[in-house]
Amino acid sequence: MIDRDELQRLAARGEPVGADEVIARLEARLEGRPVVDAAGFRTGSAMRRTLGPAVLAAAAVLLLIGGVFMLRPTLDDSGPPPPVTMLPPPPEVTGTTIDAAEQARGAMRLAEAYIDALNAYDAAAVRVLLAPDAVVRDPQWEGLEELDLGVEANRVWGLRFEPFECRPNPLHPEPGKVLCTYTLQTALHRIEGARLLQSTFDIHVSDGLIVRAYNMFYLPDMRPAFEPFHDWTLSVDRRAQSRIFYNRPGSLYWTPILTEEALAEAASLLAAYEEWLSEQ
Amino acid sequence: MRPRGEQVGVASRSDRAFDEAQRQLIRELYAPLRRFAAVVGPREVDPDDLVQEALYRVLRRGSLSDLDSPLAYLRATILNLASNHRRRLGRHNRALARLGSNGTADVAYPSDLGDLFALSPEARAVLYLSDVEGYSFSEIGAIVGCSATAARKRASRARSRLRGVLRQEVLG
Numbered sequence: 001m002i003d004r005d006e007l008q009r010l011a012a013r014g015e016p017v018g019a020d021e022v023i024a025r026l027e028a029r030l031e032g033r034p035v036v037d038a039a040g041f042r043t044g045s046a047m048r049r050t051l052g053p054a055v056l057a058a059a060a061v062l063l064l065i066g067g068v069f070m071l072r073p074t075l076d077d078s079g080p081p082p083p084v085t086m087l088p089p090p091p092e093v094t095g096t097t098i099d100a101a102e103q104a105r106g107a108m109r110l111a112e113a114y115i116d117a118l119n120a121y122d123a124a125a126v127r128v129l130l131a132p133d134a135v136v137r138d139p140q141w142e143g144l145e146e147l148d149l150g151v152e153a154n155r156v157w158g159l160r161f162e163p164f165e166c167r168p169n170p171l172h173p174e175p176g177k178v179l180c181t182y183t184l185q186t187a188l189h190r191i192e193g194a195r196l197l198q199s200t201f202d203i204h205v206s207d208g209l210i211v212r213a214y215n216m217f218y219l220p221d222m223r224p225a226f227e228p229f230h231d232w233t234l235s236v237d238r239r240a241q242s243r244i245f246y247n248r249p250g251s252l253y254w255t256p257i258l259t260e261e262a263l264a265e266a267a268s269l270l271a272a273y274e275e276w277l278s279e280q
Numbered sequence: 281m282r283p284r285g286e287q288v289g290v291a292s293r294s295d296r297a298f299d300e301a302q303r304q305l306i307r308e309l310y311a312p313l314r315r316f317a318a319v320v321g322p323r324e325v326d327p328d329d330l331v332q333e334a335l336y337r338v339l340r341r342g343s344l345s346d347l348d349s350p351l352a353y354l355r356a357t358i359l360n361l362a363s364n365h366r367r368r369l370g371r372h373n374r375a376l377a378r379l380g381s382n383g384t385a386d387v388a389y390p391s392d393l394g395d396l397f398a399l400s401p402e403a404r405a406v407l408y409l410s411d412v413e414g415y416s417f418s419e420i421g422a423i424v425g426c427s428a429t430a431a432r433k434r435a436s437r438a439r440s441r442l443r444g445v446l447r448q449e450v451l452g
Binding site: 013014017018020022025171 | 412
């Protein structure tokens with residue numbers, strides 16, 4: 001029976017990334033965008049809205065007059081040489097500034113090494129970058145005890161996070177917090193030539209090691225590449241999916257079963273799917 | 281529901297910057313928005329993506345505090361996004377059918393919730409807002425974009441449809 005409980009279960013599906021992660025992603029997307037007109041949308045104070053166009057018009061007139069004035073000596077070659085542009089003095093650099101900048105660069109290098117190691121499917125290299133009590137959250141695998149098989153699952157599914165770019169987390173300006181934006185590549189995208197997606201890693205570094213690494217994506221995030229594979233596996237072996245995936249409680253999403261047998265079967269299914277697709 | 285005022289404004293960087301008040305507002309809105317997105321969004325789409333996209337569309341134009349009712353406005357935006365996704369996925373599935381796939385996606389999700397996905401995003405929104413969140417039909421109509429009477433009818437039709445789906449399942 002579909003009742004309130006079912007609707008509440010539906011509302012609780014998936015694992016929320018949390019408000020802070022959403023804010024971080026929004027910051028990343030909004031950063032550096034040009035100023036836009038917002039049709040039908042009122043922003044700022046009434047005074048600024050009223051004065052804004054007037055200030056812009058005044059600035060344009062001043063620029064025009066300034067431009068004519070600057071061009072005059074060039075045109076008649078008789079005036080004094082143009083004034084030398086004066087740069088403001090550089091800000092004072094303190095020891096603290098250098099420390100923070102160096103710390104931020106170190107954190108970014110570590111984050112980049114972490115993603116490089118994941119891309120190389122090198123579990124040992126991933127492990128040495130993580131603190132012993134690091135909190136690793138990835139829909140496919142969680143915690144250091146799942147690290148080896150989790151990295152193997154990445155290899156089987158052809159997960160590669162590239163190109164990627166790491167920078168200080170715009171939401172958390174502390175030097176140890178890094179946000180890496182990547183393009184997700186998977187075996188299914190490669191096989192089908194499907195459109196690639198972008199997502200982010202949220203990485204925190206402390207004392208030269210990664211203490212938190214959050215990556216948020218599920219196999220269905222391989223969309224639109226996942227659905228054709230899903231339908232194909234149903235057509236060849238209806239029970240295959242239950243041998244390679246499981247549903248986490250309360251979630252509609254699948255995650256790979258992290259056993260060697262399940263991963264081997266997934267690899268063999270992917271190979272058969274690629275062969276079938278090449279014959280179509 | 282609608283942004284306050286009708287004048288066209290220019291959003292400056294400082295308007296769009298995340299001050300603490302704005303972050304706090306997003307933190308407060310996140311949980312109800314995420315639940316709503318999970319209800320109305322297609323199962324192939326992560327609810328967090330819908331929430332993020334809706335917030336992005338508002339924030340790139342201005343501040344959340346410019347909205348009379350940010351929660352209702354964002355819910356309406358999420359619903360529109362979910363409907364767009366559903367249309368795109370429909371085209372995708374029809375293309376798959378032409379490729380010879382049997383298209384039995386529902387079977388692979390071992391959950392009763394699959395029945396709810398048989399409804400349109402609007403119908404799920406109406407049922408959720410009325411049965412779980414206790415909204416009045418006039419409030420629901422404002423979010424879904426119809427009158428209170430139409431919202432009541434949509435809820436009634438959605439329940440009938442669910443009853444039909446469940447009866448068919450029972451009869452095998």
